[in-house]
Amino acid sequence: MYKIIKKQKLSDTITKLVIESPLVAKKRKAGNFVMIRVVEGGERIPITIADSDIEKGTVTIIVQAIGKTTKMLCSLNEGDFVLDFVGPLGEPTPIHNYGTVVCIGGGVGTAEVYPIAKALRDAGNEVIGIIGARSKDLIILEKEMGEVCNKLYITTDDGSYARKGFVSDQLLELINKGTKIDGVYAIGPIPMMQVCANVTKPFGIKTYVSLNPIMVDGTGMCGGCRVTVGGKMKFACVDGPEFDAHQVDFDELIMRNRTYIDLEKTSLEKYEEHICNLYEKSLSGKGVK
Amino acid sequence: MPNPLKPSERMKIPRQHSIEQNPEERNRNFNEVSFGLNEELALLEAKRCLDCKNPVCIDGCPVRIDIPAFINLIIEKDYSGAADKIREANYLPAICGRVCPQEDQCEIVCILGKKHDPVAIGKLERFVADYEMANKLFKSPVVTNQIDKKVAIVGSGPAGLTCAAELVKLGYKVTIFEALHATGGVLRYGIPEFRLPKEILDIEVNRVRELGAEIITNFVVGRTATLDELIDEMGYEAVFLGTGAGTPNFMEISGEHFSGVLSANEFLTRVNFMKAYAFPETDTPIKIGKQIAVIGGGNTAMDAVRTAKRLGAEKAYLIYRRSRKEMPARIEEVQHAEEEGIEFLMLTNPLRIVGDEFNWVKAIECQKMELGEPDDSGRRKPIPIKGSEYIIEVQNVIEAIGQKPNPIIQATTPGLGVSKRGTVVVDNKTMVTSRPNVFAGGDLIHGGATVILAMHDGKAAAASIHEYLQKGG
Numbered sequence: 001m002y003k004i005i006k007k008q009k010l011s012d013t014i015t016k017l018v019i020e021s022p023l024v025a026k027k028r029k030a031g032n033f034v035m036i037r038v039v040e041g042g043e044r045i046p047i048t049i050a051d052s053d054i055e056k057g058t059v060t061i062i063v064q065a066i067g068k069t070t071k072m073l074c075s076l077n078e079g080d081f082v083l084d085f086v087g088p089l090g091e092p093t094p095i096h097n098y099g100t101v102v103c104i105g106g107g108v109g110t111a112e113v114y115p116i117a118k119a120l121r122d123a124g125n126e127v128i129g130i131i132g133a134r135s136k137d138l139i140i141l142e143k144e145m146g147e148v149c150n151k152l153y154i155t156t157d158d159g160s161y162a163r164k165g166f167v168s169d170q171l172l173e174l175i176n177k178g179t180k181i182d183g184v185y186a187i188g189p190i191p192m193m194q195v196c197a198n199v200t201k202p203f204g205i206k207t208y209v210s211l212n213p214i215m216v217d218g219t220g221m222c223g224g225c226r227v228t229v230g231g232k233m234k235f236a237c238v239d240g241p242e243f244d245a246h247q248v249d250f251d252e253l254i255m256r257n258r259t260y261i262d263l264e265k266t267s268l269e270k271y272e273e274h275i276c277n278l279y280e281k282s283l284s285g286k287g288v289k
Numbered sequence: 290m291p292n293p294l295k296p297s298e299r300m301k302i303p304r305q306h307s308i309e310q311n312p313e314e315r316n317r318n319f320n321e322v323s324f325g326l327n328e329e330l331a332l333l334e335a336k337r338c339l340d341c342k343n344p345v346c347i348d349g350c351p352v353r354i355d356i357p358a359f360i361n362l363i364i365e366k367d368y369s370g371a372a373d374k375i376r377e378a379n380y381l382p383a384i385c386g387r388v389c390p391q392e393d394q395c396e397i398v399c400i401l402g403k404k405h406d407p408v409a410i411g412k413l414e415r416f417v418a419d420y421e422m423a424n425k426l427f428k429s430p431v432v433t434n435q436i437d438k439k440v441a442i443v444g445s446g447p448a449g450l451t452c453a454a455e456l457v458k459l460g461y462k463v464t465i466f467e468a469l470h471a472t473g474g475v476l477r478y479g480i481p482e483f484r485l486p487k488e489i490l491d492i493e494v495n496r497v498r499e500l501g502a503e504i505i506t507n508f509v510v511g512r513t514a515t516l517d518e519l520i521d522e523m524g525y526e527a528v529f530l531g532t533g534a535g536t537p538n539f540m541e542i543s544g545e546h547f548s549g550v551l552s553a554n555e556f557l558t559r560v561n562f563m564k565a566y567a568f569p570e571t572d573t574p575i576k577i578g579k580q581i582a583v584i585g586g587g588n589t590a591m592d593a594v595r596t597a598k599r600l601g602a603e604k605a606y607l608i609y610r611r612s613r614k615e616m617p618a619r620i621e622e623v624q625h626a627e628e629e630g631i632e633f634l635m636l637t638n639p640l641r642i643v644g645d646e647f648n649w650v651k652a653i654e655c656q657k658m659e660l661g662e663p664d665d666s667g668r669r670k671p672i673p674i675k676g677s678e679y680i681i682e683v684q685n686v687i688e689a690i691g692q693k694p695n696p697i698i699q700a701t702t703p704g705l706g707v708s709k710r711g712t713v714v715v716d717n718k719t720m721v722t723s724r725p726n727v728f729a730g731g732d733l734i735h736g737g738a739t740v741i742l743a744m745h746d747g748k749a750a751a752a753s754i755h756e757y758l759q760k761g762g
Contacts, residue, residue: 023513037470043563043572044470068572084470086507216563216573219468219509220695221478221535222555228546233539238696252546255648259548263574270569 002085005058007078010140013065014108015074016050022057024049024087030119031093031210031242034059035218037084038072045069046215046237048112049088050141059085062111062140067264068271089218090241093208095119099182100126102174103149104167104196106188107133110141112210113187118148120185126150128179130170132188136161168195181205186245190254197245207245211236213253214260228252291364294336304406305334316598316629319482319566325386326409331416335363338408341400346410349398351745352451354378356395356410363413369426371417379744380454380500381447381493383422384476386415387485389741390619422492429499434460438758441466441525442502443510443698446474447740448531448731450494451747452754453502459755463502464525468509471562474533475732476740478562479554481592483599484622511697516705520726527726527754530713531747534692534732540584544642545688549578549650553585553593553689560596578684580604582653584639585689586616591626593687598629605631606681610638610658610671634681636660638673642686652680694733702727712736720750721757728754 006018024034033048051060065074076082093116103117110131121127129149133139134157146152153170154162163170167188175181184207186196193209200207213225213236220238227236230247234240292299308324309315315322326334338360346356354375362371375382391411399407421427440456442449445467453463471477472494476485498504510516510532519525537552539545551559556575559565563573581602583594586609598605607626609616612635616623627633636658643652657677660669699707706714706723713722713729720728730746732738 023508027513041564041567041571084507086468086470086509087512089509089512216555216558217469219512219535220697221537222558223537223539223552224555226539226546233541233545235536249546256546256548258648260574260576263568263576267569267572267574 001081001083004076004078004080004082005056007076010062011137014062014138014140015065016060016062017073017076018058018060019082019085020057021059021085024059024085025052025054025057028052028059028088029092030095030115031090032088033090033218033241034061034085034087035089035215036073036082038069038076038082040083042072042083043069044084044216044218046089046212046218048210050111050114062108064108068267071268071271086218090237091239093119093185093242095123097124100128100180101183101185102128102130102171102181104171104184104186104188105129105131105141105145106167106192107138108140109188109192110145113185114141114144114148116185117145121148128174129153130155130167132156132167132170134158166195167192168199171196172199175199175203175205184208190250190257193245194250197248197250201246208242209245209248210241211243211248211253212241213256291361292336292338292340296339299337299339300401300405302333302337304337304409305330305412307412312628312630315483316595319599321486322483322625325419326412326416328420331363331413332366334409334413335360337401339401345398345400346395349395350378351394351741352379352748354414359417360408360413363417368417368420372421372427375414375417380451380497381744382414383418383489384447384485384493385741385744386411386418387489388480390739392620394741422489427496429496430458432458432460432501436460436758438462439464439525440754440758441519441523441528442531443516443528444468444474444531444533445472445494445504446476446531446533446731446743448533448733448743448747449474449529450497451744452529452531452730452751454497454500455748455751456754457497457501459751461758465502465504466508466510467504467506469562470506472504472506475535478558479589479592481557481561481596483595484592509697511701516698516702516727527728527758529747529750529754530698530722530727530729530733531731531743532695532698532733534735534737535695536693537688538691538693539688540639540690542639542641544644544650547642547644547650548648549576549684550642550686550688553583553589553687554692556593556687557589557596560600566600575600577602580606580683581685581687582606582608582681582683583687583689584608585691586611586618587689587691588618588622590689591618591622593689594631595626595629597685597687598631606634606683607631608634608637608639608653608655610636611668612636612660615668636671638671639686640678643680650684650686652682653686654678654680692732692737694736710736718749719753720746721753726757
């Protein structure tokens with residue numbers, strides 16, 4: 001059992017959880033993830049580590065409530081526990097002084113690129129941040145990214161905040177302006193990562209993405225997370241999750257991630273029905289009809 | 290001598306058979322296939338034992354259970370004593386009585402088997418273990434010896450559990466580190482409920498705990514802490530690695546990326562370990578079509594195809610490129626699969642997987658094979674028959690073509706000798722690796738073998754660890 005020490009809502013659907021796990025806190029590096037199982041009978045899901053505090057023995061994760069498990073996770077409160085929490089998993093990001101690196105976060109992907117930006121900055125890089133989301137309320141970690149980036153750009157799809165457009169538009173603009181870029185980390189929804197990869201490819205800029213395929217164990221056992229990179233089969237959990245963006249078969253990943261989409265919907269509907277019932281019961285219990 | 294019968298009379302008793310669930314019923318549920326022998330059948334079977342002066346069955350057993358002694362205790366109706374006798378050599382009798390390939394070990398050398406059927410040693414082992422459980426006769430041995438040294442065991446599968454039990458009995462402080470959220474390794478994620486009920490596994494694992502081993506789950510050695518950190522920072526003076534062979538191989542044919550193509554490991558982990566059979570009561574999904582194909586001829590392939598049948602597949606094919614004779618699976622499992630309506634497509638080799646517009650599997654293209662000369666493994670080599678290609682309509686392809694060791698520990702432990710196949714190299718007798726305080730056994734060194742061999746290794750390693758630590762480490 002792993003205790004939730006702190007909870008903070010970053011938006012309607014995005015929640016920050018600080019979870020007690022001294023061993024993971026001590027060992028984790030930028031790019032690592034954990035596998036979490038919330039309750040008995042629950043599934044194991046991978047979540048990237050956003051931050052940690054070795055002294056307090058805590059690990060920070062940022063979760064977007066989308067399916068049953070993430071909704072359940074986001075509904076937990078300070079003092080509650082998650083049943084299983086294991087890590088740090090995956091190969092950490094190779095941190096060197098590359099020169100100037102652009103770190104791009106799309107939506108909740110900002111939580112994943114943030115520790116990388118921080119580590120790259122600590123290693124002496126000039127870090128340019130670009131974070132984006134559909135609208136203003138989904139922009140997260142603006143302050144934190146601002147602190148670790150030499151320069152931070154923000155985009156929203158609907159123009160409700162900062163520049164209207166996509167993170168990739170900002171990236172292309174930087175390239176076109178002649179900004180010297182030695183590497184790009186792009187983490188977010190698959191189409192966003194794919195577009196960023198397409199933007200940098202003609203310029204030969206080394207670009208890395210962090211992939212989020214379906215996983216069961218997260219330790220190399222099932223092969224469910226296999227992705228095609230440079231024509232070869234790789235397991236994202238042990239060979240990744242970060243890969244050379246120009247080698248990744250994104251279309252295949254998008255299709256594979258749809259494998260259980262109908263069952264995921266069933267699971268979520270059942271959960272929401274259950275929550276509604278609980279709510280109605282709690283109302284009737286108070287004598288309110 | 291407890292056996293009242295003369296040898297000639299013993300030989301006249303036919304081998305007794307387990308009571309089993311009816312195949313048409315059991316292929317739709319996950320309950321255990323075999324109920325084992327009842328007391329009456331077990332007593333009769335026990336009386337078949339010739340109690341040989343030179344009991345070669347003991348040599349046939351990788352952990353050297355004193356087989357005639359426990360059988361004699363059955364004849365005396367001292368079932369609890371029989372279970373204790375087995376446990377002197379093997380701390381997991383209810384598990385071994387179910388999953389050991391006795392027909393290739395103790396029973397193949399049984400003298401009675403020369404002219405008649407061998408004594409059903411495995412079924413007797415299971416009988417005493419089950420009898421003891423059902424009647425709550427088990428008493429945990431009290432460990433009186435205390436040795437103030439810590440030993441770390443990596444992996445809570447059969448090798449790790451056995452090594453732990455042996456070391457605890459010697460008096461060591463033992464911690465088992467398990468990467469997953471539950472114990473048992475392949476016994477839990479791999480072997481299905483209908484062959485080894487989780488309840489039985491839980492009981493035997495708990496006995497190792499009760500004996501005095503500490504078990505820590507959610508701890509990936511190599512990630513949560515490295516092997517060197519266990520030794521240098523956490524104070525363990527010796528380490529046993531029993532991390533198994535958990536990484537699945539793929540055929541590397543075209544179309545493996547389609548949805549509906551799974552490794553047997555993924556399929557069985559979803560169903561057994563994550564309980565996907567109960568979805569949506571549980572949260573891990575599995576999708577099994579009306580027609581499915583499992584590729585492979587080993588026990589994992591049998592487990593996968595029988596599991597798929599139970600999840601509702603109407604046509605469950607087992608595709609194997611050699612003939613039935615060459616299949617590495619246990620005969621009993623092959624027979625059970627056949628009774629349950631599994632369709633065996635022997636001498637058939639998959640060429641490619643075909644997908645539909647939604648990227649789901651819709652068919653597998655195969656070709657017929659014939660057997661040629663024996664290859665390096667001594668088995669006749671399958672050769673493709675030209676022009677024999679044909680298409681089988683399926684919605685799932687489950688690949689059970691073997692596993693290799695998980696690479697995490699090897700990759701994070703400098704100085705650990707590893708073979709080209711990714712297995713950890715050990716001395717065959719002492720199980721010591723290239724590092725003097727690190728020992729290994731089970732599938733991690735064999736690359737996919739049996740539960741009992743893993744237990745043999747765990748036991749041998751425990752003896753070597755004891756010797757190593759008594760010399761002062």
